[in-house]
Amino acid sequence: MPRKASVDAIREALRSEMQRDESVVVMGEDVKLAVFAGTRWLHREFGDERVINTPISELAVAGAGIGAAATGIRPVIDLMFGTFLYLALDQIANQAGAMRYMFGGQTKLPLVFMTVNGSGISAGHHHSQPMHPLFMNMPLIKVIVPSTPYDAKGLLITAIRDDNPVLFLSPLALGSLRGEVPDETYTIPLGEAAIRREGDDVTICTVGAMSRRCMEAARTLAKEGIECEVIDLRTLKPWDKACLLRSVRKTGRFVAVDESFPVCGAASEWAATVAEKAFQHLRAPVQRVSNLDVPLPFSPVLESAAVPTTERIVDAVRRCMQAEPA
Amino acid sequence: MPRKASVDAIREALRSEMQRDESVVVMGEDVKLAVFAGTRWLHREFGDERVINTPISELAVAGAGIGAAATGIRPVIDLMFGTFLYLALDQIANQAGAMRYMFGGQTKLPLVFMTVNGSGISAGHHHSQPMHPLFMNMPLIKVIVPSTPYDAKGLLITAIRDDNPVLFLSPLALGSLRGEVPDETYTIPLGEAAIRREGDDVTICTVGAMSRRCMEAARTLAKEGIECEVIDLRTLKPWDKACLLRSVRKTGRFVAVDESFPVCGAASEWAATVAEKAFQHLRAPVQRVSNLDVPLPFSPVLESAAVPTTERIVDAVRRCMQAEPA
Amino acid sequence: MSDVQPAVALDIYRRVLNIRRFEEEVGRLFTAGELPGVVHLYIGEEAVAAGVCAALRDDDYVTSTHRGHGHVLAKGGDLNRTMAEIFGKETGYCRGKGGSQHIADFSIGMLGACGIVGGGMPIATGAGLSIKLRKTDQVSVAFFGDGAANEGSFHESLNLASAMTLPVIFVCENNQYGEFTPARDTMNIEDIAVRAGGYGMPGHIVDGTDALEVHAVVNQAVTRARNGEGPTLIEAKTHRRGGHAEGEEAFLAGQTYRLPEEEEMARLRDPLLILHERILHEGVADAHALENIEQETTRRVADAVTFARESPWPAEESVLEDTWA
Amino acid sequence: MSDVQPAVALDIYRRVLNIRRFEEEVGRLFTAGELPGVVHLYIGEEAVAAGVCAALRDDDYVTSTHRGHGHVLAKGGDLNRTMAEIFGKETGYCRGKGGSQHIADFSIGMLGACGIVGGGMPIATGAGLSIKLRKTDQVSVAFFGDGAANEGSFHESLNLASAMTLPVIFVCENNQYGEFTPARDTMNIEDIAVRAGGYGMPGHIVDGTDALEVHAVVNQAVTRARNGEGPTLIEAKTHRRGGHAEGEEAFLAGQTYRLPEEEEMARLRDPLLILHERILHEGVADAHALENIEQETTRRVADAVTFARESPWPAEESVLEDTWA
């Protein structure tokens, strides 16, 4: 299979769907030249009407996407950095997520918001925040965080075909990562986790950029004889609770690893779910590994200290293994 | 002690601090006539300069509060309904919560944002959303959700004296609730829970409007011989983890009750914490009782079905009691 | 009246009256404690919605505000389903999930009332974008208040619509108050229409108590939009007859906020009386014809109340319906 | 030059040159791979920050943008601590926590650069409110770009400042691009200054490549603000010499986006050359004096680089410092 960068996989997904369905349009700030390259060059093929550079107006651009989606268009809105979503949040939470329900099912909203997510390039707090927990907390918005170019393409195609608002958050650190990506169009269902590694001793649940770090940790731990099962959720809402619970029932140990702020983060949700639904199988306290509860600092030495490191993941697994059974 | 409505307690807190410190100012939409009455009439005593009706511009008003707080003023910003915070979120998350850290400790930001929070009056989704989990997820913002007029006054006074950004979220349902409130000025430390009821069988952790509902549930359960310990956190960040863990270590059973959307909600955080730190003492799966994962519907029959009811709390406790020990 | 067709004038009259009688009834029902939540009445502003919507087709779009009943009805909304929604009943437009501040009827291009001040403007802009992309000659109208004109969404929407030459008409209902705060305290300009210049679009001021004047100005904007020439800002100067929301006396606790002159003006510039008078005066119809319309309207409003009262509450299980498409 | 004092002209010259040499060095360091993250250079726009800040006192406030080095230095910021922050070192203004896009020096009223486009305007407005409440005669300046003028924060801030008569000066650095998108594609007006009319405040257009012109216009606005007469919008027409961000060639992958005429204009209207020429031509100083300033500046910039390079990285534990006050 050809190896491609994540941004190229994203561009392939967009091309595939723009070719397939002419109601698909891409809009956002600088989508033509495209800092993150996922939308780059599309305007040459699809023209200025379907690949639209907008003013720097996140709130109105998001709202315009909603109005267009409610009236026959399938917009893909690129808002660049996840942090800029704060400016659009009113339209996303109050309108996109709520409109169908609030209006008694009168409309569907086929709408994708795309941004990068999280830290890793010393971009400073205003360009590095992990945004997924905020959206997980909002009703009726689907949330995707891919961890490989392959998933990015398949999940984005599914997202574009979905009739609901979907947030597609690419890990910032993923940008130039390469991986195998078929040239053809394919879809990956939302809400289906990928088991990246099987193991009997402990279940690690993660998503996005942390996926690779968990695999690293798992390799280190394997040398000590600890076999980790690594679950990459891929979509955070809807999410593959069944896969997670199946695994924990097998291993009896659970570590949640997430690159987001720790309080009410994704790891909190997974850990709570395990404690609720797989408690009888747990042989050790659940462990969470998340960001420190501080803004993302700029300096590389501080930035890498603020997010989960492989060492912190390894330590959490070890803590899990050492715990006395209840 | 005199009995007062929650809004009157809030007004007493504001008066107390405006009298004490002339850098305290109150601003927001319609703070003079004040739909929620907490700021009503203050302008008669403190004048138009210190009680400021602003345009309907949540983002700039929040940002103006930040700019003022960074330069010698202690603003209390009333943004009315919690849901309107979405419009101000960029300034709150990217600036208020981050400025001190991002600038290496150069400034403090004595700043309070006040809104009502949650549902209960058929106000529809745009006026009913529980906002606290979003802010719990953001670094360096303190979050208060009082459940009694007494706490509202004491906590708000502490918040105004605090040198950090604080979000003061009054449960919408609390508005006209009356309770004992001393006329004097007093403070309640942030991060100190109140144990509303002691009990040995199960720990219920909650906050805000759900506090009363948990007490109702506890009374019902007491008739069946189940003794609940009800912990009202009062502040969600910083929060009284020690109090919660002490209780769970005693009871061995835990139910988290929170009026917010269920995924990455406050109940998720509490449940995860218990599963992490008090696992060895748990004798039953943790239970969460939160909103349904849908927007807040308008019709009273639907609205009350969307939030935790006393029955759902009672059921969760019963589930806890029936679980087989591991 | 020279340039208004009699049929159009009567059509507009029906819309104005429809809203008036409906809203009066809603006010009574609220006072009687029959309605959940809060309601914001459109009384005094009927000429705006009626004048605007009479210039629109069924397939044109509108977005509305927290004060949205008038927009729903003017766009052709069903009285029964509107009233039932305000009651929170299963037969309402939104199956009871929306309520007064969230009524929509997508079948007639009514894309929703909105509890968030300014929230409808970006959505109307998006509907305009959709029109442009689909290459139809529809138009999209955003109703909003003077207060909303200070929201960032106003600025971003008008700029976006103008930069992209979208067929959007921004109709500012300047009733001079945002809740209890007079517009003069929150902006340092007399006319909101001047802001149009900042976006390179035409801005018009119109007497928003005269439905025929509103209609004439909107017609120009509609023609411009249908011709692909882009957006227009229209400021309709109007008056809110009553309070910001029904029942506000309870929490105003005796406080007042309106100038007596202004209240007097709101009474004098009654859009229903003005239109009534113009129709008689210009011989469009006689008093008898108008009386017939009155009776028919009153009956339809009464029927809507009966319909709403007798409709069932939503089933509790429906709280989990209308989620994913 | 008639109305500019020689001392002022030289002061401004120093500021312009300071920024130019500093930014050239930052560009070189970035290309050499010595800097983490991304940097946006202020080259070509120095006349704006320098002309504005020369009209301010130490206790006046400014808020800045993602392109903020020039504002920090023009306001009197320390070269060493600025450079060290861009390197991410412990000795930087923010102890390495902020970086290029988040430099502040509260001791000289520099309230922070800002990675969020438009994010500084509300904060400057708040500083203006604080001035009014504390009854001092300070002023507050918000720098922002043409792109930022389409953000809701622009609208809400200007309206708020005008409605409340705050001593705020909004300085739009119109370099005609937001990243790679020309302003003409994102707004349907020639001059952003026309927007001032929508808020009831004066709006001025000034040649932003001529520091003395900028200074003169800002002086008027400062006087107005100190006198309690309220805010002003100033649009400085300027040019970004280089790309949006250093290293952009890598992801532009051969794409171009600037018109040749416009690039040519950016070279011709070089604020440093223009000021240099005016100073010589009007006899404010001779070439020798300017050469001395040049040498001193070059040395100070070189020292700053040495300082930054030799400074320690922040200790890992400091990630948990500077949290609660």
Ligand SMILES: Cc1ncc(C[n+]2csc(CCOP(=O)(O)OP(=O)(O)O)c2C)c(N)n1
């Ligand atoms: C974003 C937001 N901020 C504040 C409110 C509270 N609120 C409801 S109506 C209103 C006044 C709106 O004034 P205007 O836009 O002039 O409309 P009018 O009520 O006069 O029709 C306010 C402040 C809200 N609903 N949404």
Ligand SMILES: Cc1ncc(C[n+]2csc(CCOP(=O)(O)OP(=O)(O)O)c2C)c(N)n1
């Ligand atoms: C809210 C927000 N949206 C988008 C961006 C990405 N971005 C960074 S700079 C920039 C262009 C800003 O243009 P302008 O305001 O004209 O400033 P200039 O770069 O020209 O100085 C954009 C879109 C951002 N940082 N913040």
Ligand SMILES: [Mg+2]
């Ligand atoms: Mg109004």
Ligand SMILES: [Mg+2]
């Ligand atoms: Mg620019």
